[in-house]
Amino acid sequence: MNKLKLIIRREFYAKVKNKSFIVMTILSPLLMVGLFALIIFLNDKNSEEVRTIAFVDESHEFSTTFADSNTTKYVDLTALGLEEAKVKANEFYYGLLYIPKGDSLNVLSKGIAFYSKDAPSLNLLNSIENKLEKKIRNLKIEQLHIDVSKIKATETVVNIATENFIGEKSSKIGSVLRMAAGGGFGYLIFMFIIIYGTSVMRSVIEEKTSRIIEIIISSVKPFELMLGKIIGNALAGILQFIIWMIIGGAILFTVTLFFGSDAVQSTNAMPITPDVVQQVQETTGNNLQLVLQEIKNLPILTMFFSFIIYFLGGYLIYSSIYAAIGAAVDSETDTQQFMMPVLMPLVIAIYVGFSVIENPHGPIALGFSLFPLTSPIVMLMRIPFGVPWWQIAISMVLLIITFVAIVWFAAKIYRVGILMYGKKPTYKELYKWLKY
Numbered sequence: 001m002n003k004l005k006l007i008i009r010r011e012f013y014a015k016v017k018n019k020s021f022i023v024m025t026i027l028s029p030l031l032m033v034g035l036f037a038l039i040i041f042l043n044d045k046n047s048e049e050v051r052t053i054a055f056v057d058e059s060h061e062f063s064t065t066f067a068d069s070n071t072t073k074y075v076d077l078t079a080l081g082l083e084e085a086k087v088k089a090n091e092f093y094y095g096l097l098y099i100p101k102g103d104s105l106n107v108l109s110k111g112i113a114f115y116s117k118d119a120p121s122l123n124l125l126n127s128i129e130n131k132l133e134k135k136i137r138n139l140k141i142e143q144l145h146i147d148v149s150k151i152k153a154t155e156t157v158v159n160i161a162t163e164n165f166i167g168e169k170s171s172k173i174g175s176v177l178r179m180a181a182g183g184g185f186g187y188l189i190f191m192f193i194i195i196y197g198t199s200v201m202r203s204v205i206e207e208k209t210s211r212i213i214e215i216i217i218s219s220v221k222p223f224e225l226m227l228g229k230i231i232g233n234a235l236a237g238i239l240q241f242i243i244w245m246i247i248g249g250a251i252l253f254t255v256t257l258f259f260g261s262d263a264v265q266s267t268n269a270m271p272i273t274p275d276v277v278q279q280v281q282e283t284t285g286n287n288l289q290l291v292l293q294e295i296k297n298l299p300i301l302t303m304f305f306s307f308i309i310y311f312l313g314g315y316l317i318y319s320s321i322y323a324a325i326g327a328a329v330d331s332e333t334d335t336q337q338f339m340m341p342v343l344m345p346l347v348i349a350i351y352v353g354f355s356v357i358e359n360p361h362g363p364i365a366l367g368f369s370l371f372p373l374t375s376p377i378v379m380l381m382r383i384p385f386g387v388p389w390w391q392i393a394i395s396m397v398l399l400i401i402t403f404v405a406i407v408w409f410a411a412k413i414y415r416v417g418i419l420m421y422g423k424k425p426t427y428k429e430l431y432k433w434l435k436y
Helices: 002-016 019-048 082-092 105-110 122-143 148-153 172-209 212-216 222-259 261-265 274-286 288-297 300-328 332-356 363-370 375-385 389-417 427-433
Strands: 051-057 072-076 095-099 113-116
Touching: 002 019, 002 222, 019 222, 051 082, 051 122, 082 095, 082 113, 105 122, 122 148, 172 222, 172 288, 172 300, 172 332, 172 375, 222 300, 222 389, 300 332, 300 375, 300 389, 332 363, 332 375, 363 375, 363 389, 375 389, 389 427
Parallel strands: 051 072, 051 095
Antiparallel strands: 095 113
8 A cells, every 4th residue: 555655646746747747737727718818809800890792682672671780781783783783792792682573572582692702601691581581571461461560569579487396496597507517527527538548548658668667567566556657647637627727717707807707708618509698698687696596506516526426437447448558558659549449438428418418318318327438428417407316326336336347457458568568469469468
């Protein structure tokens, strides 16, 4: 046990005293802030671009449909005719919208065309199509001799109030908060496993290449050495994440204080649709107290303790595999043949996790949150939506059993591999090492 402590301490100090570790610990939050600032700047610049759209309306029904906005201006070139308008629009404007004269609105709608030098943006086309669809709809209603204003008066916006059977209210902002919390924790574990699992593998390869491993292995057991490397790197990683959270929190607080919450919201990287954003804005604008209630309703304690267990379980499983791969090869180039099977469950977990957010209690969500190689990510994405305790318990038990089994197998490969040189191992060779 004393030797294990010494190895953990050695790995920890070797990691945290490394110049690249110190530089990245300080610079990473600043780089992230710089990246967000760049995204905000580019979004602002992109929104400042004003596009001028010319149109030829041979039907003379749509001249009042196109109103100028901050980003789009409209110019009526109907008097020039289509061919002459094309020449002028090609020289001076972003594009030309052509609306033909038809015997009926249905025929007219099928003849509408847009001409431009480059492919037009999807948002612009959607905006023009929405305007035309509303106008054609109103014209059809008028042809039926129905008062359009009365039709509009019948339109009603419905916001469904939701609550569970014990009377606790919920809202759309609650779903967004759960998506953000689950996705954030899952992605954090994914990044930690990739970064520090690879770090463990490189550490093993470096010691094996320099032949230091032969001296170390004469004093300690291979299993203690492997476990010490894994735990030492994990502690260094946890320290780095804590420092990032402190620096990031301070920077986030400062940015919010000086530039307001809009600057922070515009950097949101979650895949949230504009409709959801609008619903959230409506909800937050109408009932701030309900938003605070939704935050309070999140299973924060369950999320916190589950994060620790899944974080440790997931990291230990994958870092054991990384350590075994590092021991089996002579250089980092030789690791490529073994990396794909290791990365596949993690990548699948991320993709499945984001689809699980849409249906957190379906069979796919349940299956992948119980499977030990994907449960650290998928189950954490489900927990904010409420998961029965027995599912969490089964998932954790399977995770621990798998961890013990994989560490046992990894230790056997590690024990043989670290003293094997000059031979590229195959999967068949690794299977033989398990029997030694």
